Amino acid sequence: MKVLVAVKRVIDYNVKVRVRADNSNVDLANVKMSINPFCEIAVEESVRLKESGAATEVVVVSIGPKAVQEQIRSALAAGADRGIWVETDDTELSGLAVARLLAQVVRDEQPGLVLLGKQAIDTDNNQTGQMLAALLDWPQATFASKLEVKGAEVEVTREIDGGLQTLALTLPAVVTADLRLNTPRYIKLPDIMKAKRKPLATTSPAALAVGPGTGVKLLGVTPPTERRGGIKVESVAALVDCLKNQAQVL
Amino acid sequence: MSERESMQFDVVIVGAGPAGLACACRLAQLAQEQGREPSVCVVEKGSEVGAHILSGAIIESRALDELFPDWQQRGAPLSTRVTREEMHLLRSAGSAWKVPHALLPRAMHNHDGYIVSVGNLCRWLATQAEALGVEIFPGFAAAQVLFGEQGEVKGIATGDMGIAADGSHKDSFTPGMDLLARYTVFAEGCRGQLGKTLYARFGLDAQADTQHYGIGLKELWDVPPPRHVEGLVVHGTGWPLAGDTGGGFFLYHLENHQIAVGLVVDLNYRNPWISPYDDFQRMKHHPLLAQYLQGGKRVAYGARALTKGGFNALPTMHFPGGFLVGCNAGTLNSAKLKGVHTGMKSGMLAAEEIAAALGQGDQGGQDLSGFAERFRASWVYDELQSSRTFAPALHKLGPLLGGALFALDQTVFRGRLPIALHDKTPDCARLRPARECEPIAYPKPDGVLSFDKLSSVFLSNTSHEEDQPCHLHLADPSLPLGRNLAEYAEPAQRYCPAGVYEIVGEGSAQRFQINAANCVHCKTCDIKDPAQNITWVAPEGGGGPNYPNM
Numbered sequence: 001m002k003v004l005v006a007v008k009r010v011i012d013y014n015v016k017v018r019v020r021a022d023n024s025n026v027d028l029a030n031v032k033m034s035i036n037p038f039c040e041i042a043v044e045e046s047v048r049l050k051e052s053g054a055a056t057e058v059v060v061v062s063i064g065p066k067a068v069q070e071q072i073r074s075a076l077a078a079g080a081d082r083g084i085w086v087e088t089d090d091t092e093l094s095g096l097a098v099a100r101l102l103a104q105v106v107r108d109e110q111p112g113l114v115l116l117g118k119q120a121i122d123t124d125n126n127q128t129g130q131m132l133a134a135l136l137d138w139p140q141a142t143f144a145s146k147l148e149v150k151g152a153e154v155e156v157t158r159e160i161d162g163g164l165q166t167l168a169l170t171l172p173a174v175v176t177a178d179l180r181l182n183t184p185r186y187i188k189l190p191d192i193m194k195a196k197r198k199p200l201a202t203t204s205p206a207a208l209a210v211g212p213g214t215g216v217k218l219l220g221v222t223p224p225t226e227r228r229g230g231i232k233v234e235s236v237a238a239l240v241d242c243l244k245n246q247a248q249v250l
Numbered sequence: 251m252s253e254r255e256s257m258q259f260d261v262v263i264v265g266a267g268p269a270g271l272a273c274a275c276r277l278a279q280l281a282q283e284q285g286r287e288p289s290v291c292v293v294e295k296g297s298e299v300g301a302h303i304l305s306g307a308i309i310e311s312r313a314l315d316e317l318f319p320d321w322q323q324r325g326a327p328l329s330t331r332v333t334r335e336e337m338h339l340l341r342s343a344g345s346a347w348k349v350p351h352a353l354l355p356r357a358m359h360n361h362d363g364y365i366v367s368v369g370n371l372c373r374w375l376a377t378q379a380e381a382l383g384v385e386i387f388p389g390f391a392a393a394q395v396l397f398g399e400q401g402e403v404k405g406i407a408t409g410d411m412g413i414a415a416d417g418s419h420k421d422s423f424t425p426g427m428d429l430l431a432r433y434t435v436f437a438e439g440c441r442g443q444l445g446k447t448l449y450a451r452f453g454l455d456a457q458a459d460t461q462h463y464g465i466g467l468k469e470l471w472d473v474p475p476p477r478h479v480e481g482l483v484v485h486g487t488g489w490p491l492a493g494d495t496g497g498g499f500f501l502y503h504l505e506n507h508q509i510a511v512g513l514v515v516d517l518n519y520r521n522p523w524i525s526p527y528d529d530f531q532r533m534k535h536h537p538l539l540a541q542y543l544q545g546g547k548r549v550a551y552g553a554r555a556l557t558k559g560g561f562n563a564l565p566t567m568h569f570p571g572g573f574l575v576g577c578n579a580g581t582l583n584s585a586k587l588k589g590v591h592t593g594m595k596s597g598m599l600a601a602e603e604i605a606a607a608l609g610q611g612d613q614g615g616q617d618l619s620g621f622a623e624r625f626r627a628s629w630v631y632d633e634l635q636s637s638r639t640f641a642p643a644l645h646k647l648g649p650l651l652g653g654a655l656f657a658l659d660q661t662v663f664r665g666r667l668p669i670a671l672h673d674k675t676p677d678c679a680r681l682r683p684a685r686e687c688e689p690i691a692y693p694k695p696d697g698v699l700s701f702d703k704l705s706s707v708f709l710s711n712t713s714h715e716e717d718q719p720c721h722l723h724l725a726d727p728s729l730p731l732g733r734n735l736a737e738y739a740e741p742a743q744r745y746c747p748a749g750v751y752e753i754v755g756e757g758s759a760q761r762f763q764i765n766a767a768n769c770v771h772c773k774t775c776d777i778k779d780p781a782q783n784i785t786w787v788a789p790e791g792g793g794g795p796n797y798p799n800m
Contacts, residue, residue, distance in 0.1 A: 012297070012796065014711050018549060030369070032798070183422055185422060186412060190257060193257075
């Protein structure tokens with residue numbers, strides 16, 4: 001079975017996100033970028049499926065400008081077999097646009113299972129996996145914390161409010177990875193070198209015959225209001241007064 | 251666990267800074283000229299190239315001109331020319347004296363310099379190196395030097411990953427690798443962890459004066475356009491550094507309405523109550539600096555130690571199987587306040603020496619002492635030699651008299667002052683007992699121009715895997731409380747720019763706490779601890795600050 005895994009290039013989770021002075025967007029100039037951590041978990045799971053024999057090939061796909069090749073290469077270093085880069089200069093693709101592009105890649109590649117991160121840590125949309133499943137009319141399981149391929153089905157344990165839910169999906173299916181699905185491995189130096197020689201195909205929205213525009217456009221970004229420092233008060237009466245009149249919470 | 255894996259290269263370079271990357275680029279260029287496949291590997295402990303790079307910085311393009319004459323077409327990030335420069339002597343918290351340009355020694359003229367982010371320069375150099383066929387591995391720390399049977403350096407071992415704080419192996423444990431090389435180039439920067447062991451093993455500094463250091467603290471500010479003069483360079487010294495404490499500040503107007511502001515404090519300071527961090531914070535309130543920062547927003551913070559010993563402190567830079575280059579050897583020209591061009595050139599010279607040997611079929615492990623000749627014949631040597639009076643003059647005579655002597659040496663004697671000045675007391679041995687010194691009452695940060703340490707560390711994007719062994723080793727865990735606290739009021743609490751060291755608790759419950767996760771990898775503790783009890787070693791690869799544009 002072939003597994004297709006999608007990865008997104010996002011601002012690194014260690015970087016303190018800063019909004020541009022003109023509020024047009026988040027400032028990404030020379031900040032560290034990485035694979036979205038949930039996508040990284042999806043890559044790790046697909047490599048484990050291959051190592052366990054449940055999968056025969058792992059194909060990694062990413063969409064964006066040339067720089068996303070870095071993230072494809074890291075996924076290849078983690079153990080994926082080959083990459084597909086959907087080249088576009090648009091870095092503000094909506095979840096629907098990404099899902100449409102991925103759907104076309106899936107139709108071309110015919111994988112038995114598509115793995116994605118449950119959401120990207122930059123825009124936190126949590127939409128792409130769901131939309132992709134709908135566009136393909138495939139069964140889906142989101143927020144996976146455990147995954148087991150059993151013949152023509154995949155058994156997925158989902159993290160839901162207040163507990164766990166276990167589903168069996170008929171393959172082919174779409175699964176999105178949650179935090180506890182696995183802990184990604186450390187990548188080894190020789191694997192990084194090998195990854196440079198693994199095949200990486202390039203395609204484009206035009207070649208995939210997917211048109212631009214999904215009716216969503218980014219108007220602006222505003223940082224949260226800064227928290228003011230605390231003050232010390234002399235007495236309980238003063239505290240009550242502050243809570244009532246200044247903070248207006250009483 | 252099976253034997254550690256290994257890989258063989260012609261050259262392994264430790265550290266993707268300007269010196270290491272210039273060395274890598276030059277090696278690859280020369281391999282191409284000789285018709286060989288470049289086999290060059292660079293390991294870098296930062297999570298990406300540039301993540302651990304922090305510098306002022308004004309750079310001279312001299313080394314870059316030699317390495318890539320067409321750097322402009324290649325898009326090197328040198329876009330801000332110095333358009334105007336000022337030097338000030340801060341006399342107090344409110345007053346300053348502007349030094350007439352004519353009085354400045356030639357070495358301090360910057361009109362042909364560029365204001366750059368050295369982090370971004372390194373990011374660019376890395377893309378050039380990779381295009382030339384160099385393998386660069388960020389996120390991998392060189393943890394150990396590997397020696398051959400004859401005692402020659404034969405490579406390095408990268409650190410193990412996935413070790414828990416108690417030393418046990420986590421599920422994710424991945425052993426490090428041996429990276430074997432015919433020649434290994436150590437370009438770790440100031441006070442490199444492996445370089446330090448090589449100095450001791452090969453006696454590299456036996457003929458040199460003691461190395462001296464400074465700690466540089468830097469912030470990046472977005473400022474409102476009216477206060478911003480692209481290309482303006484403001485340097486100065488004096489307040490808030492008191493008496494015999496050397497150092498100086500910089501304030502550079504970069505592109506995009508950004509200002510880089512910083513303070514360098516010489517680590518030979520004597521008063522253990524000095525806190526370079528707090529001096530930096532209060533310095534920004536001086537009207538000369540505040541006029542530019544007012545109404546702006548601080549966007550980045552970081553700190554790094556630098557070498558200041560100059561010519562007299564230069565060690566032997568070659569040894570069997572390897573080289574020390576850049577600040578790992580101490581090639582910074584402190585009179586010019588610049589080290590990028592000299593560091594790069596030292597790396598390029600090592601590359602030329604290695605390529606010449608490999609081209610003749612050298613199998614490696616030799617002591618390529620021809621490097622010394624190559625270095626002596628280069629402009630780096632001339633430049634450092636002609637500035638050799640600067641650091642010792644300032645150390646011995648203070649900024650005013652020392653500066654005047656240096657100016658005399660530069661303008662009248664053209665760098666050939668017939669008196670040799672030496673400063674042989676190591677920085678760690680300079681502290682006076684705390685009881686003999688006046689404690690310094692630093693003002694509280696106002697949250698507008700000045701900030702507390704923890705909110706600053708937050709802006710350095712520092713992160714370390716939490717569950718790993720402490721990377722700051724104490725040879726004797728009893729010394730911080732037993733001796734340093736009593737004698738020097740434990741200066742680590744104050745010289746550390748990231749709040750790593752703390753004395754917590756009272757009386758018998760008092761203890762010395764190391765918040766290793768805060769560490770910005772500046773190496774000041776390794777240098778300044780009066781007991782020389784702290785050894786800085788690289789934590790798990792990828793840990794540390796993530797500086798953007800620094």
